[in-house]
Amino acid sequence: MSALLSVRGLTAGYGGPPIIEEVSFNVAPHEIAVILGPNGAGKSTVLKTIFALTTVLSGAIEFDGADIAGGKTSTLVTLGVSAVPQSRNVFRNLTVEENLDVGTYAAPPADKVATREKVLDLFPDLRAKLRQPAGELSGGQRQMVAIGRAMMCEPKLILLDEPTAGLSPAYLERIFDLLLDIRKTGMTILMVEQNARQALQIADKAHVLVNGRNFASGTGKELLADEDVRRSFLGGGGE
Template sequence: MALLEVRNVTAGYGDTEILRDVSMKVGEGEMVTIIGPNGAGKSTVMKTIFGLLHPREGSVHFSGEDISSLQPYQIVERGMCYVPQVSNIFTDLTVSENLEMGAFLAKKADIAARKERIYEYFPRLKERRHQRAGKMSGGERQMVAMGSALMLNPKLVLMDEPSAGLSPKMVGVIFEQIEKINKAGPAILIVEQNAQLSLQLSDRGYVLASGENRFEGTGQGLLKDPEVGRLYLGG
């Protein structure tokens, strides 16, 4: 049984249909990447999985349960967290306070230990734990957002464009940490503009085009597919 299964989902906003009959799976401990051109529906998939949108047709299943009609807080309670591309931190709070906000379902006695685990992933955050997050660089903010999501020890983390707007050096740093996080346990479903790098690290991937499944396969298989390369990887 897949940890996450999106079954023939159609979804959109108002009268606009964005996704049409989209299906995908994420297994326990897997890293799976979604790529595609702008407007393909990648972020809409993430929002639909996380309950910010609800399918018009089809369903979303997590740990064997149909979560299609649940609200985001209910989905978080079941072990899924979401790191959106924008507005993903509390800029007026310190790094430490942001992590505490991420642990809103955890027992108070567990929070300190969980923070230390996050600092092991992101030593820079420990150095800056008393700094307001709004004063940090884009890469450091992304670390805060990811750290906050991990405070609840999720089974699955959704990440929407974690490298957006970052320098090439910082992109490498962020993906190094994403790989470490994935190897430590949680599955990761990631939408990413740096398709080459993300697919290299992924077990599997999906290519969306015009709101529909276009290709799927292993990360390496998609990287080597000439049509995927020509259409979506600049090859």
């Protein structure tokens, strides 16, 4: 199966020295791919680089057959890439409905109302809160608004940066279940997660980054069983 996203030898940064170096991985269509690694490893930088928010120094990024390295974020959105940043990812003063509609600004779906209905089918909690300012919702519900907004332009690939950060274990499970439902709709997910053990349980593929470089890659199952990965990132001990 050919990759939907292919990252090859990617070196990028913010204008100073490179933050990520020679990073390579593929994301197949309809998979949940997870990027793991310690704080400061460059995980967010990888997502930001795919979304054209950093400076690419060398390497290649291909999305759906198009060369996108060093392109523009607006082009990526029209090609079918959507991103949910790590924090401050909803407009607190806008209602839930308005937040969702912002997601259609750059790449309007053919039928906005039908798309909103499809998105809300995945997030039943949000239906009753459409007219409420997003700032009044719980952290978990706000995260759903942010993910829902990213889905409103019907992307092929969603980039998620720590979607469960700061959420209770119960909400973490809800969000992960939701990601499995989103995958069922045919979308592809690339996410950064701190909750490595749980993320590996839903990941089709995972890539561990250390110091801006590839450290290990494999299926969720393979990495859960990998001694080095377990010792360094999963707090030792097995299941």
